[in-house]
Structures are given as C-alpha cells and as structure tokens.
Amino acid sequence: MKKALLKKLLLSGKIFFGLILVLVIVVSVFPLLPPFKNYYHSRTVLTGSMEPKISKGSVVINQWLDQKKLKIGDVITYQHPSDKKIIYITHRIVKIDKTGLLWRFETKGDANPASDFGLVTQAGTEGKVILIIPLIGYLIEFFKTPVGFILLVALPLLIFIVRQARDVLQMWKKRNVPPVPKVLVAILLAFSFLAARISFVTYASFTSGQAAITGVTLSTAASFESVLPVISNVSHFIGTPGSPNQKKATVSWETNEPATSNLKWRTDPADPWTALTVDTIADQTHHSRDIDGLLPEATYYVEVESADSAGNSATASYSFNTSDLRAGVDWSEDIVINEFLPNPIGNDTALMPGGEWIELYNRGSSTHNLQSWYLTDFEGSRLNLTLGNITSSNSSTTGFDIAPGEFMVVYRNGNSNFELNNSFWGDEVNLYSSTNILVDQHSYSVAFGDEVLENKSIARYPDGTDNNWFDPIPSPGRPNVLEVQPLPTPTPSLEFSLRGDKKAVSFTVSNVNAFEKISYEIVYDSIGEDKGIAGSADLNGENTFSRSNLLLGTCSEIEGKVCVYDEGITKLHLKATLFSGSVETVLEKGIDY
Structure with a gap:
C-alpha cells in the first residue's frame, strides 16, 4: 500500500516538475521563434514596484506595438542604461507627450511614490505587457545560475541516462546471453558524454550575453567567440x-x-x-x-x-x-543666403509666389545693388536675379537695391534649369556677385542631418547669423521664426442646471481634452438633511463631458421603477475635479433657489 502511494506521489511529482520545466522553456524560447521574433519578449520582474498588479518574481510577456496604439494606463517594458548593463523596467504609462515624430511616455511604478526619471520613446520601448505569469520568474532566474542548471537540467538528464543504461543491462541479462559487449558500453559512454556536452552548450548559450538580471533573454547560439569588433x-x-x-x-x-x-x-x-x-x-x-x-x-x-x-x-x-563649420558656410560678406524652400507645396517650378524660392538678407550697414547677381545649384544651373522674379521687404528701396536689415526673395518662377533637390543627397545653393565672385553658399543633405520636408524651409536663426541653420516654417521676406506659436489651451468651463420640475440636474464640462479623468460631486440640502450624488469617468480625449437628468432622489429597482424625489431642496452645489497626471483642476458652481 505504501509502495503504491509512493509511486503515485513520485509520478505526480514527475508530471508537475515536467510541466513547470516545459513552461519555463516555452516562456524563454517562444520569443525567438520566427513568427514571434522582434514582436514578443519575455522578461522577469524582480522588484515590487508594480505590486499588486505585478508581483515580484512574475514573468511578463511583452508585445511590440506602434506608439499610436499605446495609451495612458498601459503597462510597458522599456530599456534603461545602467553603467555598462541594460536593465528592463516594467512600469505604467501615466502621461503621453505627442509632440514630435516620436511620442514621449512618462512612466511610473504603481507602488512608487513618483514618476520615473526621464521620458521614454518608442525607440527604447520593448512592448506592452499582454500576459503576466506569477512566480515562474524565480525559477527562470534560478535556472540561469550554475547550481540551478545542474539541479534542473544536468542532474535530471544524468539520472535519465543512468536509468536507461540500467534498464538496457537488465534486459540484456534476462535474455541469457553473453556479457554486454564492450562496444555497447562504449556507445553508452559516448552518448552520456554527448548529452553532457549538449547540456553545457545549452547553458552557455542561455547565460551568454545577458544584458541585465531583470530580463529573461535567451541566446540561441553558444557564445565562445571573444574577438572584439574593429x-x-x-x-x-x-x-x-x-x-x-x-x-x-x-x-x-x-x-x-x-x-x-x-x-x-x-x-x-x-x-x-x-x-x-x-x-x-x-x-x-x-x-x-x-x-x-x-x-x-x-x-x-x-x-x-x-x-x-x-x-x-x-x-x-x-x-x-561646435565651431567646426561645413565647408562654405562661414562668410564675412554683408549679403547672405538667409532662407530657402527646396520642397514647396505644389509644383517646384510654379510661378511666384509659389514654387521654390531663396531669401537674401543684408546684415551689413550699407545698401547694396544686386543687379546681375545670380544663384546656382550643385549642378551649376543658374537662376538670375531679375526684376520679374524678386520681391523686397522694404518699400523705400526699388529695383535691385537691398537696404540694411532688408530681405529680398528670389523665386524660381518657372525656371526649368535651376533646381533644389529633395533627394537623400540634397543640393547646394550658391550666391554669386555681378563679378562672378562666390559670396555665400549652403549645402543641405539628409547625410548632414537635414530634413527636406514639404513646406519646411532651411533658414538662419537669428537672421544673418553664421552656422545657425534650422528648418522652421517658411517666412519669405520676413524675420525667421522657429515654429508657429501654439494657440492657448482653452480654459475648462462648467455649466450646471436644474430641471424645470426641480427633480433632476444636468451639467456639462467643456475644454477637457487635455485631461485624463474627471470626478464630480453634487451636494444639496433636503429639509435640513445633506444629500449628494458622486461619480467619476475617464475622458479618453473627449473635449466635453456631460451628465444629464441626475435624479434628486431614489428609484426602486422593481418593475415599474417607482421614484421618490427629495423635497425642500436648497443649496445645490457641484464640484468637478479634472486630473492630468498629478495635477488637479477644480471647477465649482452652485444653484440656490
């Protein structure tokens, strides 16, 4: 009886151990398989910063998502440099900055008192947490240690080999044949050596290249090469x-x-x-x-x-x-190329004021005459300054004269030869005097870090300064500005009203799209007794939030819904609190009748 029970316990233990080992291997290996690689990752959480949502020792499965699919409240895993290691942090998004091409995420551990230091972009984000497996992380981390690997893999494998060898020997003896040939013994020893070798290589592979102890990362190739890159x-x-x-x-x-x-x-x-x-x-x-x-x-x-x-x-x-200059940028002449538009909206050769244009600026103290001056591109194609393709910002100067502090815009105006390229390699703008002397020059290219975007000019800021080139909004004939000044954010407003029969109230909060959440509380006096209504909701980017016909009383849940309304209501007061991260904005309004 005891032997049978012991066998059942051993069998149950084997099954449980096997299932746990399979789970560890699946969690570790599946992100490396072709359908999942680069899209799914598994990481071990070794701190309690996300408790109780994610307990210490859990494994999280992360799925890579485009930044536009991430929202406030999502839990993400991101990379953080620490000395020469990489650690992986799993925290919740509490705020999103959507300005710029790469959104920036403010994160915070649920159990932490403050947000994480610094913002995270998608470039450093591994993905959104889609699955949490409690406790298994402890076993995985133990598995990665020499002792854990020996106990969980090497020792069970050795026991399996020894038992199989014993069974083979027993079967051989029962057949009543001569002693086991030396060849079979050699084969078994070779198999044991091969299994140990595979076990060692697997462990070396599993533990090589670990970026940080907080992440579960599996390398599929044994890493014995030690030659540094050059x-x-x-x-x-x-x-x-x-x-x-x-x-x-x-x-x-x-x-x-x-x-x-x-x-x-x-x-x-x-x-x-x-x-x-x-x-x-x-x-x-x-x-x-x-x-x-x-x-x-x-x-x-x-x-x-x-x-x-x-x-x-x-x-x-x-x-x-940073005083190093690109060739041809630092010039001492009064007349300089101040701004140009290589990628306008519409046709590049459109008639002025459309198409490509180049703005000149007089940063000197005297007036210059630019008759017979011209511009060229990298290919040497020419754009002459003519009375038909230039405009001046100063009404007091005429013709080709450009006064101190004045802007002159030269339009391509249908010229089919001169061209400002929008390709990766960009182009070059050269300004020549009437005596064919190169007065100013500027090269632009994606290779230099320039972005040739539609309707984005390349300009000096402030006007006329050396080597201060930016890509602001186009401002031909006007001082350069870096960006359009944003419109002021509308102030949230609150409307609060009592229904005509004085049995219900309604309210609307407007201009709330900058906030994530709202809570509200309506209190009033009913024949000397304090009564109230309260609630909260996520705003989800909506610009208005409303609640209509909130009853001043109670209704039964039985069929027919009989309602009893409060009487003698006075001193109605509404308090709405808007939340944006840790910032709270409170709006209040009262009705007294």
Missing part, C-alpha cells in the same frame, strides 16, 4: 535638425562585422557621460547616432561603442568642437 572611420557632421530646431551632430563610424550602435557624450572630461537610447541589435556595419541641441563654441567628447552578436564590445573615443 571600429574605424569615426567622423561627424553638424547638420540642421527637424525638431526641436536646435543644431545637432551626426556621429558616424564603421565596424568590420555587424554590431550595435551606441554612443555617449559629455562636454567636460570631469562630467558624467550622457548616453543615448541603447541599441541592442547587432545588425549594422555602418553606424550613425545623433547628438541633439548642441551648445555653441563647445567641445564634445564622444565614446562610441559597438558589440557583436556574441557580446564582444569595442569602444573608440572622438571629439569635435
């Missing part, structure tokens, strides 16, 4: 950015094998490094990263880092100064 040809361009309208440097380098593209920088050797969003995919041999918002006249100390698929990492140091 970094070469580190260089930089100072270009014109698209947003936030500040100069940026594009740092480029090459490696002799596919590797990651990471960069950190500082402007003082004594300062801590500032690291860009971490790149974890070793898929490039030509690398480039952007440093935005360059400071004027500053030296930038840069360290680029590339790691191959085996985790071998190489670094190279580089520096540049």
